[in-house]
Amino acid sequence: MDIRKVQMSGGSSYIVSLPKNWVKKSKIEKNDPVGLIIQDDGTLLITPNTSGDQIQKIWECEVSASTDRTFFLRCMIGAYISGYTSMKIWAHGRLPSFAMEVIREFTNMAIGQEVVEETENTVVIKDLLNPSxxxxxxxxxxxxxxxxxxxxxxxxxxxxxxxxxxxxxxxxxxxxxxxxxxxxxxxxxxxxxxxxxxxxxxxxxxxxxxxxxxxxxxxxxxxxxxxxxxxxxxxxxxxxxxxxxxxxxxxxxxxxxxxxxxxxxxxxxxxxxxxxxxxxxxxxxxxxxxxxxxxxxxxxxxxxxxxxxxxxxxxxxxxxxxxxxxxxxxxxxxxxx
Structure with missing residues (x-):
């Protein structure tokens, strides 16, 4: 845990410095706004996401002729449940025919998942369902x-x-x-x-x-x-x-x-x-x-x-x-x- 002291500014405001590593990782620049959210347990959450938009996460998976079909489907279901908003399935050459079959099976099974991009060696699936x-x-x-x-x-x-x-x-x-x-x-x-x-x-x-x-x-x-x-x-x-x-x-x-x-x-x-x-x-x-x-x-x-x-x-x-x-x-x- 990183312990920091609360300081007084201007006689009426309390301030605390932000960890440098977190600021860099979050790509926060001078004068950028951050969101402050008071949690039910009394903790304070600081987030660079001030828009409230859903966090976008991309899952990538390489498939080949040797990829196990059932394991591939289970991984897609796992990525879906884990909350990835996009899935990119790709191959070094042409996507195996079984991969396209599994992708169609998955999109028919999972709610809100649709193919939004398809080429000879890549398929991108995007979540079109608004969770709220x-x-x-x-x-x-x-x-x-x-x-x-x-x-x-x-x-x-x-x-x-x-x-x-x-x-x-x-x-x-x-x-x-x-x-x-x-x-x-x-x-x-x-x-x-x-x-x-x-x-x-x-x-x-x-x-x-x-x-x-x-x-x-x-x-x-x-x-x-x-x-x-x-x-x-x-x-x-x-x-x-x-x-x-x-x-x-x-x-x-x-x-x-x-x-x-x-x-x-x-x-x-x-x-x-x-x-x-x-x-x-x-x-x-x-x-x-x-x-x-x-x-x-x-x-x-x-x-x-x-x-x-x-x-x-x-x-x-x-x-x-x-x-x-x-x-x-x-x-x-x-x-x-």
Whole structure:
């Protein structure tokens, strides 16, 4: 830590000198303005960015014929979530055809990413989405609505033996992933750009809270997809209506727990969060009974029923995690007041 003494100037102003290395690195000249931002914890942030414009970061990646396709895609997703505003993909010669395929796949998956420049050996992708136009709370709300509908449709597919609906549920998991990546991206942007944080009215702590919750919701979506996959495997099996009814009942109650957890999240209600954790405990007992009943069937049926039961239980478990995050966040905020 660089310690500097506060001095008095003119009898009414307090001044402190700026570190020379920082001034040079920030390319600040004499008489240039700097921004002063008072943080919630009492610290003072000094920034050369007085316009409030989003910080521009460029990620560059060289590809060749030997580049692993999957690794390349994962790196692009990582750069997107990390908050790079532009991506430059290039090759010494002509860009491999697989690279163009991966780039198209990525721009279709990631929200706000568009190719703005393309030559034989270079592609530039730019973020065209204004982060402040996509509030984190709206994205979280949309994610929760999607995953609830996914679970409901997965159970409807089981009841009606609808393979097409099962496949539709599985495909919707991509929509949840895209929104989760967007939350992760915006959280990183907020953590690294205090001006954006102020513009969006979201603190760094809030950004982390939203990201942790979106990660949990994304996992709830994964289990809806897993249920749908197990339903597909049961399509040629005869499942007693009583078992299907029991699965529907347990799933419905588990989704009620999830809905209650999301209500606690949006309302910052720690009382409801605590009660939801208590209410979720009985889901495990119902799932155990469901698993025991499945043992009366042939192995191929029992395995898939148990898998469905486990995914239903995980929804309640993840709902508990959301509620615990709510309690942690609200108690943390109250302690700062």
């Amino acid at each position: 136009e996509m509030p984190l709370s709206n994205t979280i709300s949309r994610m929760s609505v999607i995953v609830i509908k996914m679970h409901q449709d997965a159970l409807l597919a089981l009841k009606e033996n609808d393979i097409v609906l099962s496949e539709n549920v599985i495909s919707r998991d991509n929509d949840v992933d895209r929104l989760h990546w967007l939350i992760g991206r915006q959280a990183n942007l907020i953590l690294n750009d205090v001006n954006l944080s102020r513009k969006m009215g979201i603190s760094a702590d809030d950004a982390v809270h939203f990201f942790l919750t979106s990660r949990i919701i994304e996992r709830v979506g994964d289990h809806a997809s897993k249920i749908a996959k197990n339903v597909k495997r049961l399509s040629d099996k005869k499942i007693p209506t009583e078992i299907v009814a029991n699965i529907e009942d347990v799933s419905s109650n588990s989704l009620k727990i999830f809905h209650s957890a999301m209500e606690a999240f949006f309302n910052a209600d720690i009382i409801r969060a605590n009660q939801t954790i208590i209410d979720s405990k009985y889901i495990e007992e119902h799932c155990k009974k469901l698993n025991a009943c499945s043992m009366d069937f042939e192995t191929s049926v029992a395995i898939n029923v148990v898998n469905i039961s486990d995914s239903i239980k995980r929804v309640a478990d993840y709902s508990e995690d959301i509620c615990e995050n709510v309690i942690n966040a609200v108690v943390g905020i109250n302690n700062k007041m």
